[in-house]
Amino acid sequence: MSASLLALSTGTVHQRVHWSERVAHAALALVVLALLVFLAAPLAAILMQSVEGHDGEFVGLRNFIAYARTPALLDSLWNSVWVSAAVTVITIPLAFGFAYALTRSCMRGKPVFRGITLIPLLAPSLLSAISLIYWFGNQGVLKSVLQALGADAIYGAPGIVIAECFAVFPHALMILVTALSLSDARLYEAADAMGTRAARKFFTITLPGARYGLISAALITFTLVVTDFGIPKVIGGNFNVLATDVFKLVIGQQDFARGAVVALLLLAPAVLTYGIDSYVSRRQTAMLTARAVPYEPRPARGFDLLMTGYCSLIALLMLAMLGMAVFASFASFWPYNLSPSWRHYVMGLVDAEVGVAFVNSLLMAAGTAGIGTLLVFCGAYLLEKTHGAAPLRGLARLLAMLPMAVPGLVLGLGYIFFFNAPNNPLGGLYHTLTLLTLCTIVHFYTTGHLTAVTALKSLDGEFEAVSASLKVPFYRTFWRVTLPICTPALVDIARYFFINAMTTISAVVFLYSPETKVAAIAILNLDEAGEIGAAAAMAVLILAASSVAMGLFTALGWWVNRRTQAWRAR
């Protein structure tokens, strides 16, 4: 009693909540609810599952102990770790060299080189695995070269490592290009004034400046490889890794408890990466002041030529990889009749009624882009530009950042556990395209969210205060001012969602039914059935669709810019 009296006398003044703010709080609550149901609940389901026995009883850490006593599974863990480490060690120096050429040399054709290395992002990662099989597989064109090198077959660890290097290269490259672009020319000028040699400048200025980028790129490469499912499935043969184990345990053996344990193992490096990366990126931004002068490379004939040669080699390898899949998808009967035909597209896809998977993919991608962009942008706006309801706000911020730390495979598994549970009223969503779409939105939520937050932060922070003083409710300012200014960011977010929805495998592989199968999954099924020609054809279709979408989104962006950003011109 006396305590409450004391609280009353020293209590702070609380402003009355305006009705328009209540609207904002309700909308924010809806976003939080959606993220709770479609993100937090599935993750919680995995945690539950990992400590439950067959009849749902609590067994503590018994599942983890049982796992640690299964030699085959421990082999997979070791395989996953060393393969991922190998890919990281190979890819990071290669990508660093490429990024260095793009940012620090005066070589010609930079946009072309950059464009070529980004192509893998437009296709499912397993496209490179399919190409590798055509190059070095049992009936591959260069199988003899492989054998001359002493390896007996591409299937297994060598195939996984090579294919993953191609698949993760663009991811590592983008981070390293950003890191190397953030440099202060004045440091180099000061070094030059003191007569510093090039090698010393590299080791004392360039490398330390890019170290956070290197750490971040290495961590992300490792995580991408350790959690990738498609490539080991296609080219892994009998070589088991964690990601394929999860699939076998859950879909093959229905051993949910052990599947959950493996999923948590996959979650660990991702969460670690996320933690270190967010720490590192904070350091990175603090390092560069607003006064920094951007570095402008100067022509140096020998160096530029060397860099052109290096980039040409990498680009050529990339094109060889992509080109083989395209070529093979048109070959009539590999390897005996290589004359081009539509056979795999017509017989393998349309006649085999797999074409519907492609339509499903387009529907899912469109849904993800549409609903996802709306949800992400509204969520980011409510977080950044409205006030009050602090606990809800903190929860929303956490949930928006969480997907970054959750591999798709883990998310998909959580969806099975949660939505397939017998007494879940949302169980009807299971196997539907709607759930596939929602899962994909959640999977890629964080990047979209960060794009939206960046766009919103660039707006004057007092717009909302001015609106309130003029008695204009926030949603009117959102509609008349915020949204029109942010349309370029909206297009970016939609494009990101669309491309990723077209190419993703890991989360949706647990959730489809025969009717709602998507194109990327169809590739896996076709490959499993030995229809590798049709699988290649489907991969090429996705690549083509993503490229067209990319072009359309760029055109849309250009149009939107002209329509809504006219005021930027002086």
Next chain:
Amino acid sequence: MTDDLFLDLRHVRKTFGAFTALDDINLGIRRGEFVCFLGPSGCGKTTLLRIIAGLEVQTSGEIWQGGRDISRLPPAERDYGIVFQSYALFPNLNVADNVSYGLVNRRVPRAEAARRVTELVKLVGLPGSERKYPAQLSGGQQQRIALARALATEPGLLLLDEPLSALDAIVRVHLRQEIRSLQRKLGVTTVMVTHDQEEALSVADRIVVMNHGVIEQVGTPLEVYREPASPFVADFVGKVNVLPSRVQGGQLEIGTLRIPHEGGDRPVQVYLRPEDVLARPIAPGDAHVFDARIDKIEFLGSHCHVHVTAQALQPHPLTVYLSLNFLSEQSLSEGSIVRLKLLPERLRVFG
């Protein structure tokens, strides 16, 4: 006097964790008055303005506006227009849409709103700019439009948060006079936050000098300048010489100078403005006259800051203002001796 009290702050206090941003602020502002909150950065002046606007919530205390307790009202239910340092104009809307932004929501008929926009842009000196976008205007022009937007709904209170700080020096001087004459014309009660003492002195009816979350002094510009209530005010507003002295036997002892002063014996600080040390006119027989040696002349155009040391004031150096004409007339340069006179009535003594 209390009849025309328009804005009343009672015991306003604001803490951020353990930090006290504002401590027991009491202030009454009269209807139609132009008040400046002046102080160094971090003194709490902007926080106080944002509390009046409802953009921050005070930890305790009450705010009354026009006889209404607005302490707990959200911004949208208060009655004010606000202008920020960053202009905060909506960049994708043209001038007319910006100015009429608050009118549209009040269901003002379209023709009426258009007429009001024309009137307002004329009032702020930018007639014919209705179709332009903010990016096509200079900083000073944008701030005029922001002012027009804030005034469009005829608020009872105008809040200006460092409105001139982002502008060039010349535009700043020009615009502050325009804001002042506009405020006179409309008679709207205005609170302006600034860290620029010259700005505050030139436009305000009354200045509220703040430091470390408390009000140091409230007064007219002349009062604040001539009769600073504390060493901080004397130091922050204008330039000042500080001379450590003592009071002894009813006399103020500054070096060898003696000036009658009441109060018990104690060490004191004497605050003396440079312009209150005169070089002329000095008549023979004048009191408080002493000779000083010129150490350094800092040339500032029409007048100079002259740093001197005097035997009478040893060992404390003194800064005085002397006109360029006087220096050349008397052919004074560094090392010369000049005769100076203190104005005892202008000395401020702080214990």
